[in-house]
Amino acid sequence: MDVKDTVMLEIFRYHPETDSEPRFQSYEVPYNEDWVVLDAINWIKDHVDGSLTHRWSCRMGVCGSCGMMVNGEPKLTCAAFLKDYYPFGIKVEPLVNFAVERDLVVDMDGFMDKLQEVKPYIIRDDVNDTSEGEYRQSPAQLAQYKQYSMCINCMLCYAACPVAGHEDEFLGPAALALGHRYNKDSRDQGQAERLDVMLAGEAIWGCTFVGECTVVCPKHVDPAGAIQQAKAMAAQEYFKGFVMPKGTGVSKGADG
Amino acid sequence: MSGQYHRSHRWAWFFERPGYLLFMVRELTCFFVGGYLVVLLVTLGKLAGGGETALVEWLASVSGPWWLTAHLVALVAAVWHTVTWFGAVPQAMPIYLGENRLPAPIAAIVMGYGPWLTVTAVILWWVLR
Ligand code: FES
Numbered sequence: 001m002d003v004k005d006t007v008m009l010e011i012f013r014y015h016p017e018t019d020s021e022p023r024f025q026s027y028e029v030p031y032n033e034d035w036v037v038l039d040a041i042n043w044i045k046d047h048v049d050g051s052l053t054h055r056w057s058c059r060m061g062v063c064g065s066c067g068m069m070v071n072g073e074p075k076l077t078c079a080a081f082l083k084d085y086y087p088f089g090i091k092v093e094p095l096v097n098f099a100v101e102r103d104l105v106v107d108m109d110g111f112m113d114k115l116q117e118v119k120p121y122i123i124r125d126d127v128n129d130t131s132e133g134e135y136r137q138s139p140a141q142l143a144q145y146k147q148y149s150m151c152i153n154c155m156l157c158y159a160a161c162p163v164a165g166h167e168d169e170f171l172g173p174a175a176l177a178l179g180h181r182y183n184k185d186s187r188d189q190g191q192a193e194r195l196d197v198m199l200a201g202e203a204i205w206g207c208t209f210v211g212e213c214t215v216v217c218p219k220h221v222d223p224a225g226a227i228q229q230a231k232a233m234a235a236q237e238y239f240k241g242f243v244m245p246k247g248t249g250v251s252k253g254a255d256g
Numbered sequence: 257m258s259g260q261y262h263r264s265h266r267w268a269w270f271f272e273r274p275g276y277l278l279f280m281v282r283e284l285t286c287f288f289v290g291g292y293l294v295v296l297l298v299t300l301g302k303l304a305g306g307g308e309t310a311l312v313e314w315l316a317s318v319s320g321p322w323w324l325t326a327h328l329v330a331l332v333a334a335v336w337h338t339v340t341w342f343g344a345v346p347q348a349m350p351i352y353l354g355e356n357r358l359p360a361p362i363a364a365i366v367m368g369y370g371p372w373l374t375v376t377a378v379i380l381w382w383v384l385r
Binding site for chain 1: 270
């Protein structure tokens with residue numbers, strides 16, 4: 001590899017205190033075959049422009065904080081190799097469908113609220129005493145939801161979802177997949193509570209099964225599949241609500 | 257929070273990714289399938305109406321190269337819709353055998369293509385016997 005080779009990065013810049021509109025700034029970065037786009041951005045920040053703002057942490061596709069648009073495609077920048085773009089330039093932008101805080105950093109608050117809305121934790125009507133040991137689960141029961149538990153909250157799926165960009169009420173791929181993950185967990189008893197949330201307005205029905213969330217997911221969670229399954233579950237609950245007395249159907253509370 | 261930059265809505269979003277375009281094509285197939293159903297319903301109406309002349313006249317009015325083309329387009333649209341639908345079924349209705357999930361191509365055959373071909377064969381047999 002020739003270390004004198006370089007690659008051009010065109011980066012979205014926006015500093016709210018000085019810019020009323022974003023602009024693009026070009027940087028020439030040394031080309032290194034085993035570098036990822038995140039390495040190039042870090043190199044710019046360390047050597048050229050310390051004011052460039054971006055999020056990252058693990059550099060190994062685990063923390064989910066380095067998601068950006070790379071040539072228009074939602075990507076974990078720590079998993080996007082320069083060699084896959086070289087010798088062409090690379091355009092880096094903050095994830096679409098989110099408001100931009102600064103440069104490549106987006107506002108995650110709405111996403112965090114949506115995650116909380118689906119109650120992503122095990123809900124029990126009857127809590128066992130710790131002396132009774134853990135709630136046991138068979139490998140077959142684990143298989144029912146394991147795929148949906150692999151989400152790293154990188155929000156690439158929201159950037160790939162045309163509905164998430166247009167419909168605020170829609171909970172979005174990651175949040176719905178996470179809700180479904182708990183609904184499918186044999187130890188959980190909070191399905192009715194979660195389905196109440198999902199059935200409201202466009203929360204789940206906003207999804208038209210475009211399916212691109214699944215295409216871009218770096219962890220193969222398949223949010224699109226989870227959402228269709230959750231829709232079927234929600235529809236069943238909804239119709240059960242007509243035939244069953246209140247308290248056993250959709251609106252089942254913590255104590256039934 | 258103030259100072260944030262909000263990017264504008266993209267009206268032509270369906271051109272941005274091949275997946276979006278394929279999605280729109282799948283959605284638009286409904287017009288062709290719907291159009292075909294209208295023709296079929298009118299035909300059934302004429303048939304049920306009893307008058308053989310009315311049916312023959314109607315059938316004559318919907319033949320010819322343009323109508324044939326329209327029917328072919330509707331057929332392609334219906335097949336495309338069916339194929340994409342069967343492709344999506346394993347995602348929406350996973351089948352587990354113990355710890356293992358039935359692979360998508362097999363699930364598509366079990367839940368989609370298999371029953372489809374079976375029903376088609378039964379109808380063909382019933383019509384042609
Ligand atoms: S830096 Fe952690 S996922 Fe990329």
